[in-house]
Amino acid sequence: MLAESLTGKTAPEFSNLRGWVNTSPLTMTGLRGKVVLLDFWTYSCVNCVRSLPHMKLLHKEYAGDTFVLIGVHTPEFEFERIPENVASAVKRFGIGYPVAIDSENTTWRLYGNQYWPRQTVIDSKGTVRWEHAGEGDYDKMEDRIRDLLKETGKLADNKIKAGSNKLEKFGFVQNTTPEIYMGTLRSQGFGNGQVCVPGSCTRYIDPGKHSRDVPYLSGDWTQFPEYVMHETDESGYVLLKYGARNTNAVLGVSDTKPVRLNVQLDGKPIEKGKAGADIQWDSTGGYLVVAENRLYVIVRTKAFEIHELKLVTNSDDLRFYTYTFG
The missing domain is CATH 2.60.120.260 (Galactose-binding domain-like)
Incomplete structure (x- = not known):
């Protein structure tokens, strides 16, 4: 469930960021020609932490001239707004892909978000093509990325799926205590x-x-x-x-x-x-x-x-x- 779907619309530009980790500043305009996966997350969120191995695997398998994964770090608590704390968390989790520091939740709001984590897949023309809130559906996410890479003509026919669904899964058990x-x-x-x-x-x-x-x-x-x-x-x-x-x-x-x-x-x-x-x-x-x-x-x-x-x-x-x- 998404607060506001942007599928079929032009992806909003990053706005009011406090900085970047693992990269110089990026823009959506400058990323045209690439398939982009945005992962909205925050480092104290257990659901986000559990999704990180899947994000890291997708980055490892597909990052290059035609695909980029960007973590958009949007805080839940005040201490997560501090850029140095975000940079420390990125290092602790071994994240190698770019991370945008969205400390004022501005880019989060532009994407109509209310959830951690949330993933948005954007095609090479800058159009939002797939959205997902919460954990799971990693196989569908990878399929959508592969479909869009095929549209660019840059995905080899013999490129095997990363298969992030093979990683440890955390299913919901009825009667689990809520947050x-x-x-x-x-x-x-x-x-x-x-x-x-x-x-x-x-x-x-x-x-x-x-x-x-x-x-x-x-x-x-x-x-x-x-x-x-x-x-x-x-x-x-x-x-x-x-x-x-x-x-x-x-x-x-x-x-x-x-x-x-x-x-x-x-x-x-x-x-x-x-x-x-x-x-x-x-x-x-x-x-x-x-x-x-x-x-x-x-x-x-x-x-x-x-x-x-x-x-x-x-x-x-x-x-x-x-x-x-x-």
């Missing part, structure tokens, strides 16, 4: 039955009984528009009973000092067999180190499972933006 936002702008509320914003209460008390898919806070937290922030060096935690295979969180700090979170699953230190890629270990068990604002992979299991995840901190600088699941 949960912690800030006032999009929060559905906490199980504590109270909200502490600047100038009001800060102390949350865990009631002890927990409903599924509802976050619970314990300790001194304050809710801001995009996140909740732990305000003291006394121990506090965020707890969530969820159902999913993979669990991630967008976390951050305002200072440069790293923050440690101890990770518990069902009241015990997380097991190595269930730990996500960002979990580290010491004699006390698994923990996270939050040193920058980004998506952290916390739990990864082989199948859909229901667990109670507790993230414990004694930092007065932890920001918790959102949970995402898969």
